[in-house]
Amino acid sequence: MGQSVILHLDQVSKQFARQDVLAVQNVTLTLSQGDILGLLGPSGCGKTTLLRMIAGFEQPQSGIIKIAEQVVASPDRWLPPEQRDVGMVFQDYALFPHLTVEKNVAFGLQRLKKKSKEQVKQRVGEALELVGLSGLGSRYPHELSGGQQQRVALARALAPRPALVLLDEPLSNLDVQVRHRLRQELREILKAAGTSGIFVTHDQEEALSISDWVAVMRSGCLEQCGTPEEIYQHPASRFVAEFVTQANFIPAQRRGDVWETELGSFVIDSNRIEQTFNGNSNNLEQVELMVRQEDFILQPDEDAPVIIRDRQFLGRELHYSLQVPSGREWVARTRAGEALSIGMRVHVSVANNAVQVFPANSKQTPSNWKPFIRAK
Numbered sequence: 001m002g003q004s005v006i007l008h009l010d011q012v013s014k015q016f017a018r019q020d021v022l023a024v025q026n027v028t029l030t031l032s033q034g035d036i037l038g039l040l041g042p043s044g045c046g047k048t049t050l051l052r053m054i055a056g057f058e059q060p061q062s063g064i065i066k067i068a069e070q071v072v073a074s075p076d077r078w079l080p081p082e083q084r085d086v087g088m089v090f091q092d093y094a095l096f097p098h099l100t101v102e103k104n105v106a107f108g109l110q111r112l113k114k115k116s117k118e119q120v121k122q123r124v125g126e127a128l129e130l131v132g133l134s135g136l137g138s139r140y141p142h143e144l145s146g147g148q149q150q151r152v153a154l155a156r157a158l159a160p161r162p163a164l165v166l167l168d169e170p171l172s173n174l175d176v177q178v179r180h181r182l183r184q185e186l187r188e189i190l191k192a193a194g195t196s197g198i199f200v201t202h203d204q205e206e207a208l209s210i211s212d213w214v215a216v217m218r219s220g221c222l223e224q225c226g227t228p229e230e231i232y233q234h235p236a237s238r239f240v241a242e243f244v245t246q247a248n249f250i251p252a253q254r255r256g257d258v259w260e261t262e263l264g265s266f267v268i269d270s271n272r273i274e275q276t277f278n279g280n281s282n283n284l285e286q287v288e289l290m291v292r293q294e295d296f297i298l299q300p301d302e303d304a305p306v307i308i309r310d311r312q313f314l315g316r317e318l319h320y321s322l323q324v325p326s327g328r329e330w331v332a333r334t335r336a337g338e339a340l341s342i343g344m345r346v347h348v349s350v351a352n353n354a355v356q357v358f359p360a361n362s363k364q365t366p367s368n369w370k371p372f373i374r375a376k
């Protein structure tokens with residue numbers, strides 16, 4: 001990460017009243033100045049609760065939260081949201097309908113004392129320019145598109161130049177094209193402002209494309225935190241692999257140094273397997289090999305046992321559902337070119353033998369387990 005630390009969470013937990021399980025459990029993480037963190041995970045995993053604790057809308061049961069070196073929540077200290085130097089952007093924009101764009105943005109500056117009218121005007125102008133809305137200051141929210149309204153919300157959060165901007169599913173109310181465009185803009189705006197940001201999403205692609213760091217949550221816990229590339233290429237658990245990469249898992253049986261699968265055999269160096277399973281691989285007979293959708297290579301072959309059950313055309317890509325003799329279904333993704341027909345038999349191989357080994361049939365990955373990547 002960069003230099004100075006903007007946010008530090010130490011063992012932060014939260015349990016809501018009348019709930020048996022913790023909504024957030026012992027989360028520890030650090031974010032550096034200027035970095036963007038995506039909080040990713042399925043519905044109910046605790047993303048919003050964690051964000052709200054950082055913002056000051058929820059109080060943790062235990063743990064410490066520091067923003068820009070200042071303790072904002074701990075067992076004996078609590079700062080309300082307005083004293084935390086954070087900006088917040090909500091999913092539904094939360095603009096004041098009766099105020100113009102300028103006044104909405106200026107509202108964010110109210111808590112900054114000793115600002116003259118001119119200074120407020122200048123800050124509002126700068127914030128609107130940053131989000132590309134100069135010239136629209138006298139409009140009302142209902143005179144703007146959804147994407148423009150969300151940019152006003154972003155300008156309002158950025159105008160006071162907070163240490164940190166927190167965004168709760170900021171793009172999820174927008175239609176897909178605007179969402180894709182604003183994704184890139186959001187990153188550029190935060191980078192141009194030099195502001196650190198944390199945004200919550202359950203959209204893998206969104207998290208990977210906007211963030212410098214991605215934190216994947218599961219049942220209140222942090223399952224993995226890393227760069228988008230690390231998360232995608234080296235998922236630390238089967239949960240992350242399934243949630244982020246939507247990879248295929250193929251059972252493999254040991255025959256000496258060779259692992260046999262429905263796809264054929266893979267030679268995997270036994271030292272690496274030892275490392276992967278922390279020296280507990282002696283009696284290991286079965287594993288699962290993870291193959292990412294884009295690493296499958298499909299070739300028409302009348303004698304092959306794999307059949308194309310379905311095909312989806314997605315513009316630049318084709319998605320194939322593959323039916324294999326065991327009854328499992330795999331998914332392959334190829335660049336759109338000559339499409340293979342539904343019902344066709346195909347020989348399936350793996351590009352560069354890029355498989356990753358996971359414990360067999362284990363949705364619950366042991367905590368001391370490290371993934372093994374076959375060299376590409």
Ligand SMILES: Nc1ncnc2c1ncn2[C@@H]1O[C@H](COP(=O)(O)OP(=O)(O)OP(=O)(O)O)[C@@H](O)[C@H]1O
Nearest residue numbers: 016017019023042043044045046047048049050202
């Ligand atoms: N105010 C509350 N009172 C009681 N339980 C709550 C409250 N807010 C959230 N929860 C529970 O805490 C857990 C985590 O919720 P949270 O909203 O943080 O999840 P999330 O990952 O943001 O989900 P989503 O993506 O659906 O918004 C859930 O089980 C939820 O039902």
